[in-house]
Structures are given as structure tokens and as C-alpha cells.
Amino acid sequence: MIPGGPPPASHALVLAALLFVLGLSALLARRNLLFMLLAIEIMLNAAGLAFVAAGAAHGQADGQVMFFFILTMAGVEVAVGLALVLRLSRALPELDADQAARLKD
Amino acid sequence: MTALFYAAAGIAVAATALAITSPQAVHALLYLVVSLLAVAAVFVSLGAPFAAAVQVIVYAGAIMVLFVFVVILLNPGRDDAARERRWQSGLAWLGPALLALVLGVEVLFALAAGPEPAAAAAAAVGPRETASTLLGPYLLGVEIASLLLLSGMLGTLHLGRRTGRGGPA
Amino acid sequence: MIELAALMPAVPLLGAVLLGLAGRRMTSGAARAVGVGSAVLAALTACAAAAAFVLSPPPGGATTAVVASWWRAGDLAPAFGLRLDGLAVAMSVVVTVVGALIHLFAAEFMAGEERISRFFAWMNLFLASMLVLVLASDLVVLYLGWEGVGLCSYLLIGFWHRDAANARAARKAFLVTRIGDAAMALGLIVLFVHLGTLEIAPLLEKASAVWSPGAVPAVVAAALLLAGAAGKSAQFPLHTWLPDAMAGPTPVSALIHAATMVTAGVYLVARMAPLFLLAPPVMLAVAVAGALTLLLGAAAALAQNDIKRTLAYSTMSQVGLMFLALGVGAWAAAIAHLATHAVFKALLFLSAGAVTSSLEGHEHDLRRMGGLRGDLPLVFAAFTAGAAALAGLPLITSGFYSKEAILSGAWGAERAGAWWWAAAMLGATLTSLYAFRLVFLVFAGERRTPVARRPGAAMAVPLAVLGALALTVGLLEIPRWMGGRPLISELLSTALPAPPPHQDHPGRESLLALAAAAAALAGPAIAAILWGPGRRRERALGAPAGAGAHRWIDAAASGFGFDALYARALGRPGASLVAALRRDPVDEGIEGMARAVETIHRLLRRTQTGRLRWYAAGVAAGSALLLALVLL
Numbered sequence A: 001m002i003p004g005g006p007p008p009a010s011h012a013l014v015l016a017a018l019l020f021v022l023g024l025s026a027l028l029a030r031r032n033l034l035f036m037l038l039a040i041e042i043m044l045n046a047a048g049l050a051f052v053a054a055g056a057a058h059g060q061a062d063g064q065v066m067f068f069f070i071l072t073m074a075g076v077e078v079a080v081g082l083a084l085v086l087r088l089s090r091a092l093p094e095l096d097a098d099q100a101a102r103l104k105d
Numbered sequence B: 001m002t003a004l005f006y007a008a009a010g011i012a013v014a015a016t017a018l019a020i021t022s023p024q025a026v027h028a029l030l031y032l033v034v035s036l037l038a039v040a041a042v043f044v045s046l047g048a049p050f051a052a053a054v055q056v057i058v059y060a061g062a063i064m065v066l067f068v069f070v071v072i073l074l075n076p077g078r079d080d081a082a083r084e085r086r087w088q089s090g091l092a093w094l095g096p097a098l099l100a101l102v103l104g105v106e107v108l109f110a111l112a113a114g115p116e117p118a119a120a121a122a123a124a125v126g127p128r129e130t131a132s133t134l135l136g137p138y139l140l141g142v143e144i145a146s147l148l149l150l151s152g153m154l155g156t157l158h159l160g161r162r163t164g165r166g167g168p169a
Numbered sequence C: 001m002i003e004l005a006a007l008m009p010a011v012p013l014l015g016a017v018l019l020g021l022a023g024r025r026m027t028s029g030a031a032r033a034v035g036v037g038s039a040v041l042a043a044l045t046a047c048a049a050a051a052a053f054v055l056s057p058p059p060g061g062a063t064t065a066v067v068a069s070w071w072r073a074g075d076l077a078p079a080f081g082l083r084l085d086g087l088a089v090a091m092s093v094v095v096t097v098v099g100a101l102i103h104l105f106a107a108e109f110m111a112g113e114e115r116i117s118r119f120f121a122w123m124n125l126f127l128a129s130m131l132v133l134v135l136a137s138d139l140v141v142l143y144l145g146w147e148g149v150g151l152c153s154y155l156l157i158g159f160w161h162r163d164a165a166n167a168r169a170a171r172k173a174f175l176v177t178r179i180g181d182a183a184m185a186l187g188l189i190v191l192f193v194h195l196g197t198l199e200i201a202p203l204l205e206k207a208s209a210v211w212s213p214g215a216v217p218a219v220v221a222a223a224l225l226l227a228g229a230a231g232k233s234a235q236f237p238l239h240t241w242l243p244d245a246m247a248g249p250t251p252v253s254a255l256i257h258a259a260t261m262v263t264a265g266v267y268l269v270a271r272m273a274p275l276f277l278l279a280p281p282v283m284l285a286v287a288v289a290g291a292l293t294l295l296l297g298a299a300a301a302l303a304q305n306d307i308k309r310t311l312a313y314s315t316m317s318q319v320g321l322m323f324l325a326l327g328v329g330a331w332a333a334a335i336a337h338l339a340t341h342a343v344f345k346a347l348l349f350l351s352a353g354a355v356t357s358s359l360e361g362h363e364h365d366l367r368r369m370g371g372l373r374g375d376l377p378l379v380f381a382a383f384t385a386g387a388a389a390l391a392g393l394p395l396i397t398s399g400f401y402s403k404e405a406i407l408s409g410a411w412g413a414e415r416a417g418a419w420w421w422a423a424a425m426l427g428a429t430l431t432s433l434y435a436f437r438l439v440f441l442v443f444a445g446e447r448r449t450p451v452a453r454r455p456g457a458a459m460a461v462p463l464a465v466l467g468a469l470a471l472t473v474g475l476l477e478i479p480r481w482m483g484g485r486p487l488i489s490e491l492l493s494t495a496l497p498a499p500p501p502h503q504d505h506p507g508r509e510s511l512l513a514l515a516a517a518a519a520a521l522a523g524p525a526i527a528a529i530l531w532g533p534g535r536r537r538e539r540a541l542g543a544p545a546g547a548g549a550h551r552w553i554d555a556a557a558s559g560f561g562f563d564a565l566y567a568r569a570l571g572r573p574g575a576s577l578v579a580a581l582r583r584d585p586v587d588e589g590i591e592g593m594a595r596a597v598e599t600i601h602r603l604l605r606r607t608q609t610g611r612l613r614w615y616a617a618g619v620a621a622g623s624a625l626l627l628a629l630v631l632l
Helices: A009-029 A033-058 A062-091 A099-104 B002-021 B025-045 B049-074 B078-087 B094-113 B127-134 B139-160 C002-025 C028-055 C086-109 C116-135 C139-157 C164-195 C200-210 C216-232 C241-247 C250-259 C261-271 C273-277 C280-302 C307-327 C331-358 C377-391 C398-411 C417-443 C457-476 C487-492 C506-531 C547-557 C559-581 C585-607 C612-631
Strands: C062-069 C079-085
Touching: A009 A033, A009 B002, A009 B025, A009 B094, A009 C612, A033 A062, A033 B002, A033 B025, A033 B049, A062 B049, A062 B127, A062 B139, B002 B025, B025 B049, B049 B127, B094 C612, C002 C028, C002 C062, C002 C079, C002 C086, C002 C116, C028 C086, C028 C116, C079 C086, C079 C116, C079 C139, C086 C116, C086 C250, C086 C261, C086 C331, C086 C457, C086 C487, C116 C139, C116 C250, C116 C261, C139 C164, C139 C200, C139 C216, C139 C241, C139 C250, C139 C261, C164 C200, C164 C216, C164 C241, C200 C273, C216 C261, C216 C273, C216 C280, C241 C250, C241 C307, C250 C261, C250 C307, C250 C331, C261 C273, C261 C307, C261 C331, C273 C280, C280 C307, C280 C417, C280 C547, C280 C559, C307 C331, C307 C398, C307 C417, C331 C377, C331 C398, C331 C457, C331 C487, C377 C398, C377 C417, C377 C457, C377 C506, C398 C417, C398 C457, C398 C506, C417 C506, C547 C559
Parallel strands: none
Antiparallel strands: C062 C079
16 A cells, blocks of 8 residues: 555545636637537546545545446436537537537527 | 645646647547546545546546547547637636636635535545445435436437438447 | 285386397287286286275385395395385386376387387386385385386487487486496495495484484485485486487387486485485585576576477476475475476376377477467377476466475575575476477467377377376375365375474465466466467577577577586596506506516526527536625
């Protein structure tokens, strides 16, 4: 095992917050749908990290359980989201989210 | 363990930052894989080895492979990278960064104001414990998750169906 | 006896239902037989009831019976109750006898009418409603009859509704009387709130026990009832509908707008006399309204050129005289005059109807009549008898006795007796004048419009009977100082409050009677000079009037411009109010809410841009805001 005591769970939570914020800013800033999906993955992963950290802080397994659920959800989301991206790529070769607004009309 | 945590945390943040700014989709994916592996290391340092294993297999493995396949199918070239760069020029990041910053500061404040246990050292939770919780009190959740996977599969199948006009996939 | 009373309204009601349901399948003759038959049956029933009442007076002077309960709402549970007392007996006999004769007249007068079954259905319904009104022991039931006669009045004025003017006249009558009816309904509510019952006899007892003279609720209730009575009886200021009501067939004018319905107001005031005695200001208002209507109507009648409008104004004026009598407390005199007036005014109207239906083109204009004495001797005799009774020619006519009673009652009023007497005298003189103006214009002079046909038996019989009655009914009311017995007053004595005590002074009474006789005789004398044979008659009122006088004549001919005044003071503001309310202000508020929602919807729809990143930004900003709220 690697030496040193376990890290404070609060630091892990801060890390989760940082990753989430990075993902969120990417989601808002990038216009390519593929990158937006990536950003969502980052945010989901950050949320999972927060659950695991909180579970560890309390010494309970519920945090990891929630992480597995998030994982499942992320998998489904990616599958459907990427299928949609493939489908949209015909109408929007640039995958520009802002241009996708014209699908409204 | 603390050292591993900080090292992995640094790698995760850096890799994520590179991933979200990269104009090339493939580069971004690879950075993201690094970031995900680093988070897996963080899981290990927090005493959640099973979560770390799942993170590596499902996230860094399966999900990212899915992304890679899609990128291969879309086959972005130089033009696309240039466009990505153009889209990121100027003040494109200013608004999102500010909004994200506000939210992050608020979350940090919330963490600082939170109850004591959060500040305590992380306690290891083994795979056995996790498994018995997952298949014990959360059994219904597992069933719902399986249902979600099934519906996701059906949805993907439907979206990927070859249409009469000759769909893409 | 009370069974007869219940039978009275039931018979014409049955006739109305029969005619209404099966009238279309009846021949004209069958419809007429049913219509007239039910009226005659009702008259016979009424006479039988009256005879029974007079021969064996019930204890206390009244008998009451509940036929059926009606409805119940809280403490208010009006019952179909009948009350037979002197007043009800007198009224029901007048209504049914005059009504039956008019029905008989109408059977010939309306013979050629296509919708004759409908006409008789409504006439019978009117008779039933009027009897309900007169016999009701409960004010709610009375109100039912009250509205029933109003409805029939409306329907019958507009009977020839294919002419828009007739429909307009019907609507006007309905609306103007409705003002009074609404006030009366309010009056009933006031009475019920304060006294807890609307049954007439207990209500009046309770009112006298609870309220002292001049009590505010008594004054308010009496004033509202007076408004209702004024509307129904065409008294100032709600009198404008009556002249236009002549648009209806002449028998209708005779029955409803002369003999019976318009006197319902007089009946109401007399019926509620104890209440009115508790409200001295309202009593004064009754007398003032009566005096004003008496003089206005008489003056207007003098200037009319239409024979029926003349009689309409005359009716208004005579009912005004009755109100004047009520106002000065001469209750019995008012009802006696009501009875005699019903007879002679019905006679006048029927004679006028006989005249117009005899003339070519149904001529109504007095200026184109004349010289009919030789052609229509019976009508001439009947009309002259009616005019004499209207004028109150002394001793030989019924009008003299009832009018003399009113004049003496006015003189004996508690306050300002001489003034009331002077007003009544002036009215009587004018009345006598226009009555004989009609006689001279129609029957004297040269013939102007040829006679097309002569009245048949069904017209002649009512004219003869009514003519005889007009001359003789007064014998039932010969005052004591003349050595007779005022039978009508005696019949009414148990039902009406005693008149103000005034010392029976034979000397003064005979002086007053002489004055009344002089007033009555002045009419024919002046009329003979102005419109007698051989006089210029181009102008309605005659040549002697100067230019200044003609202005007055024109004003009188138009009823002193009340129609124009009301149109300006009420009609136009009403019309502009309606125009303002066309877009309902209350709706504006509700529609405003809808518009606000629509505006918000449009604003919110702007946010649905379809721009994914804006949505994400919105979600993020929202969570930032919520988190900030939780933290702060």
C-alpha cells in the first residue's frame, strides 16, 4: 500500500466541485455537440466522485452505490446522446448546438 | 494515501482542463481518459477500490470507447479543428467561466459551512460491504437501473435504425 | 260562500287554458263561446258570492280560506288564500260584471279576427289574474295577480303586433309599469323584513301595533307600494304609458285600461289603508299625485283629436280623482267612484268602439266625425249616458253621487280641505267639458265620414245594459242627507278604515252638492257654445282661442311633453349607459387577467429559443440562485 493516512474527505469534495465547475464551463462554452456530451460526462463523473467522497466520510457504502447508479445512467445517456449526434450529423455537419435551434421551426 | 490523492487530484484537474479546451476531439478524449483514470486513483486513495475498478472498466473503458467510435464515424478533419479553435476565440469562455465560478464558490462555501464528518478522514468501504448494500436495500434501484439500460438500448436501436432514405448508421 | 270565491278566478282560468291549448282547433264561434261563457259564468259566480255575503255577512266582515299552499322559503310561506270582505266583493262584482259585458261586446267587435281564440285566452287570463289580485289574502298572491294583469295588458296592447307602433306601445306600457312593480316588490320585502308576514290581515294588524304614525319603515313601505300603485294606475309621474296603450283593441282598452286594471292601484291603496294611515307624508303624496293627474289628464283630454286617446286621458284623470279621494281619507268614496267609473268608462269605450267600427275605415279622428246621432241612435244614447255619468250630471247619473262623495270628502280633509276641494272642482268642470265636447263632436253637426255598418246584437246588449247601469248604479250610493242609504259605503265599512270624522252637516253637504251640480252642468253649457251644432270646428278646441292659447292647446294635446321629457332625462342617459356597458367593465377585469396571462406567455415563449447552451446556462444560473438562497 502507498504510505500516508487517508486524505480528508472534504478535499475530495473540493476536487469534485472543481471538476464539476470545469465541466459546466465547458458545457456552456463549447458549441460542438460532441464536446458538450464530453462536458456532461465530466460533470457526471464529478457528481459520482462527490458521492464516493461523502460515503467515505461517513464510512458508509451508500455513496458507492449511488456512484454505480450514476455510472449506469451515464452509460445510457452517452449511448442515446451519441446516437442522436450521429443522427444529427447529417442535418448539421458542424454539430453546432446553436444552429440546432433552427430545428425548432 | 494522501500523497496519491493530491497527485491524482492534480492530474485530474489538469487533464480535464486540457480536455475541455482541446480543439481536436481525439485529443480531448484522450485527456478525458487520463482524467478519468486519475479519478479512479482518487477512489483508491479514498478507500473505494471497487468503485475505482468500475471507473476504469466502465468509464475509461466502455464509455470512452463509445466516444472514440463516434469520432471515428464522424471523422473530423483539420477544418473541424480550426472551427473549434475559432469558436473558442474571444470572450466565448468569459460568461461560462464566470457563471461556473459563482456556482463553484457557492459550493465551496456550502462545503465549508457543512457538518463536521465531511472534514474527517475518509474511511475505507470494502467491495463486500458495497455489494451487500447494493443488492440489499438498493435492490429496487438495481432493477430500475436495469430498466433504464434496457430503455436506453431500445432508444439507441431506434435512433440508429436504417431509415428508408438511407440513414447514417 | 268562500267556495264561490275560489270558483271565481278558476272559471276564467279554465277558459284561458282551454283556449290556449285547444284554441287552434276551435272554430271562431266556439272560441267566442268559451271566452264569453267563462266570463259570464264568473260574473254569475261573483253575483252569487256577493248576494251570499250581503244576506249573511260573516262574523268580522270577512271570511278567509286557504285553497292550497304555494311555496316556502324560510319564514315566508305564502298560501293561495282567498279573503272575501266588502272590498273584495265590491271589486269582484265590478270586475266580473263589466268584464262579462265587455267580453260579449268583443265577441262581435273582434269577430273577423284570425287569432280570436288567442284574444279570448288572454282576456280570460286577465280576468282570472284580476280576480286573484282582488281576492288574494296574501300580498305575494296579490302580486301574482298584479303581474298577471300586467302581462295580459302587455299582450293585449300588442295584440296587433304586426304594426310596429303597437308593439312599441306594449313595450312602453310594460316598462313603465315595471318601474312601479319593482318598487312594489321592494315594498313587500320591506314589509316582510319588518313584520315577518305578508298575509294581509295579520300584517295590517301588526303594522298598526308595531309602528306609530310617521314611523320610517311604514313611510318607506307605503311609499314603495304607492309607486307600484301609481305605475299600474297611470298616475303622475308614471302616467305616460296609458294614452299609448290605446293601441290595443277597443274592448281591451275598455276592460283593462279603463274599467279594471288601472284601478288596481286604487284597490291596493285601499286594501293597505291602515298602513297608509301610518304614513301621513305618503297619504299627502297620494293626494298630490291624484290631484296632479286629475288636472293634467283632464286638460290633456280636452285637447285630443283621437277619440280613444281622449278617453284614455279621461281615465287617467278619473283614477287621479280616486287617488285624491284616497289621499284625503275618503276611502269608501274612492271605491264607489271606482265602481261607477268602471261602468261608465267601459260604456264610453264600448260606445267609442261601436262608433269607430261603424265608420268607414275605422275612423278614430274626432275632426272627421259628426252627425252620427241619426245613424246610430242606440250608440248615441249609450254614449250620452256615459258622458253624462262621467260629467256627473246631478241626480240622474251614477257619476254624480260618487263624485259628490269625493268632493265632500275632500272638503272634509284634515288639512287644506278647501284646496283639495278646489282642485277636484276644477277637475270636475274640465271633465264635464271634455265629456260633452266628445258628444257634440261625434254626434252633432254634419256627417263627415259615412257609416259603413251598424252594431249587431252582441254589441247592442252590453251598451244597453251598461247604459242603464251608468244611470242607476248611483242609486246604491245616495248619501244620507238626501234621505237615501249609501249601500256601497255600508258594504265597505267593515273592510276600510273610517273616513276622518267630520260633522255631518246637511246644510253644508247640500251646498257642496249644489256646487258639484253646477260644475257638472257648466260642461255641457260651455261645450254647446264651443262645439255645438253650427259652430266652426276646424280647430279641436274651437275658434275663440288666440295664438297664445294655441301653444297651450298643443302642449295639452301632446300630454304636456312628459314623453319628450322622459326621453331626454331618462331615455338618453340610459342609452348612453348601455352603450358604455356594452363592453362590460367587470368583464374587462377578467379579460385583463386573460390578457396578462397571454402577455406573460408571450414573454416566456421568447425564452424557448431552442438554444441548448442557453438552457444549460439557465439551469446553472437557477441552481446558483437557489444555492445562494439556501446559503444566505
